Amino acid sequence: MCNGLLEAGAELVSVYDPDTVKVNGFLSKFPEAQPAASMDEVINDPSINLIACASIPRDRGEIGTKAMHAGKDFFADKPPFVSIEQLEKCREACRSTGRKFFVYFSERLHVEAAVYAEKLIKEGAIGRVIHMDGFGPHRHSPEIRPAWFYDKSAYGGIICDIGSHQIEQFLYYTGAKSAEVEFSRTANYHTKEYPDFEDFGEVVLTGDNGATCHIRLDWFTPDALPVWGDGRTFILGTEGYIELRKYVNLCEDSGGSHVFLCNKSECTHIQADEKTGFPFFGSLIRDCLDRTETSMPQEHVFNTMELALKAQNAARQDKFFKE
Template identity: 45%
Template sequence: MTSSQHVRFAAVGLDHSHIFGQVAGLIRAGAEFVGMATDDPAAAVAVQLRERYPDVPFADDPDELIARDGIDVIVTAAVPDRRGPIAVAALRAGKDVVADKPGCVTLDQLAEIERAVAETGRFWSVTFSERFEVPSAIKAGELVREGRIGTVVQTLGLGPHRIGDRAHLAGGAGRPDWFYDKARYGGILADIASHQVDQFLWFTGAKTAEVVSSSVGNFANPDDPGLQDFGEMLLRSENAQGYIRVDWYTPAGLPTWGDGRLLILGTDGYIELRKYIDIEGREGGNHLFLANQEGTQYIDCSDVETSYYPDLIHDVQQRTTTAAPQEHTFETMRLALTAQENAVLRGAAR
C-alpha cells in the first residue's frame, strides 16, 4: 500500500465499549468503515454500534469478514479471550490488527501472535487508550523527552475503575457474564494493568523489564470469586522501577469512572497526571502538575492533540510502526501476562 491509497477497515468482535472509540478514531483519521461482525450480535455493544453506523454492512460470519479481500485493517474489542485468535486469523489473512487491551489473555496466545506478525509482515497494535487517547499523557511524554524532570527513575500508575460505570456498559446494561470469568477476561493485571505497564515502559524508555512481584485479590465481591477486584505489581528495568495498582473500587460518589493517576519521578523533578478528575479542584480532566528545580507549574492539557489513530493510518500506508513500536507492544503484554500468571491470590480471588 502507498500513501495515496485509501485505508479500509472492518470491526470484528463487538463486546466492549472501547470499540466505539476505536471505530470513531479510525474514521476521524480518514479510514473507511466497511464492515462489522461479531460472535454475539445481541450483545449491548454490538447493537449500539450497528445503530450508530446503520449504513455499514453487518456480516453474519466473522471468519468470512476477516478473510474478505479489500480490507486493510481489522479492529477488535471482542471478549478478551477471543482477541488473540481474531488477531492471528486477521494477520494471516493479510490484515493489520488494532486490538482493544488486553490484546490477548495468555502467553501462548501472545506467542502465536508474535509468530503471525513475523511470518506475515503485518502489525499488531493494542489500543492502550490510557496513554494513546489521553492528552495529558501525551503532554507528559513531551515534557519527559525535553528533560524537564531529568532522568525518569520510577513511575507510579493507579488505575481505579467502577463496576457499575455506565460509560463502559453500552447504555447502562449490566456487566456481561464474561466479565466475571477470569479465563475469558484474563485477570485484572492482564486486563487493566496492561495500561500502566505500557506507561512504565514508555516514560522510562525501557525496552524490557522484569516482574519483581505481583498479587491479585477479591476483597469486596466474594460472591463473584472469578472477579479480581484488586491487583498490584512491581516492575524493574535496568534503570527504573514501577509500581502499579488497579482496582474496581471507585465509589459511587465520584463523578467519573475512576481517578486515574500517574506520577513520573525524575532525578530533577516529577510530574503528576490527574487524567480524568481533580477531586475538589479544577473542573474537567487532563490536569498536569510539574515540579522541578525551577519551581512548580500547572498545565491544562485538554487541548493537546493525540495522534494514535492518524499514526495508525500512516503505519498501514507506509509499513511503519509509529503509533507504537511492535516490540514495545509485545513487551507490554508479556509483562502484564507474566505478572498475572505469577500473581499471589488473596481474599476470595480465584
C-alpha cells in the same frame, strides 16, 4: 477505537458481532458501516486493510492471528491475550506474515494528559525518568457487566487486564524495553458474591534500564466520583516530577485531563484537554500504509503483554480480610 481511527482519516467498511443488538447499536453511531454476515466475511474482504477488534479478551489473539494470515493488520482492544501461548502464536504470526498487531492501550493513547506527559519527558522537563507510580482504579458497576467479566479465563485477571495499561505506560515513559517482575499480588477483598473476581492488584517492576515502577489496580471507585476512575500517573525524574490526573481533578472538577509539572524552574498545572489531540491514530494509519513503525513498536506490544502475563501468573493471591 473506531472514533480515533475515523478522526484520523480512516474509512469504516463493515462491522460484525454475533449479537445483533450490539451491531445495531454500533450502526446507530456509525451508519456508514455495512453489517457483515460473519467474521470470515470481514477477514476475507479484500477492500479492508485493518481490522479493529473488541471481542471477549480470550478470543482476540486467535482472531488477530487469523486476520494477519489473511493479509490484514490488526488492532486489538486490551488485553489482547489472556495467556503467554496466545501471545507467542501472535508474535509468530507477525513475523511470518509481516502484518502488524496494534493494541489499544487507551489509558495512554487516548488521554490528552498522557500524550502531554510524553512531550514533556521528551523535552527533558524532568530529566531522566527514575520511577513511575500508576493507579488504575475502576468503578465495578456489576449491573452492566456481562458474565465473562467475572470469568478469569475470559479476561485474564486484573493485572493482565487493567495492569497491561499501566505496564505499557511504564515501558513507554521510561524507555525500558523490558523489566523484571519483583512482586505481584491479586486479591478479592470485598466482592464476596463473585469469589473468583480480582478486585485488587499490584505489581513492582525493575526495568532493564534501571527505572522502577509500582502499579495499583482496583475496582473500588466510589459512587460520588463523577467519572469511572481517578486514574493517576506519577512520573519521578532526576530533575522533577509529573503527576497526571487523567480523568478528573479530584473534588475540583467533574472530569478533565490534567498535568501537574514540578521541576527546577516551574510548578505548573496544565489543563490538557484539547491541547494535543491523539496522534497515535494517524501514526497507526500511516504505519499501515507505509509499512513503518512510528506509532508503537511491534515488540513494545508483545513485551508489555509478556510482562503483564508474567506478573499475573506470579501473583500472590489474597482473599477477604479476617473479620
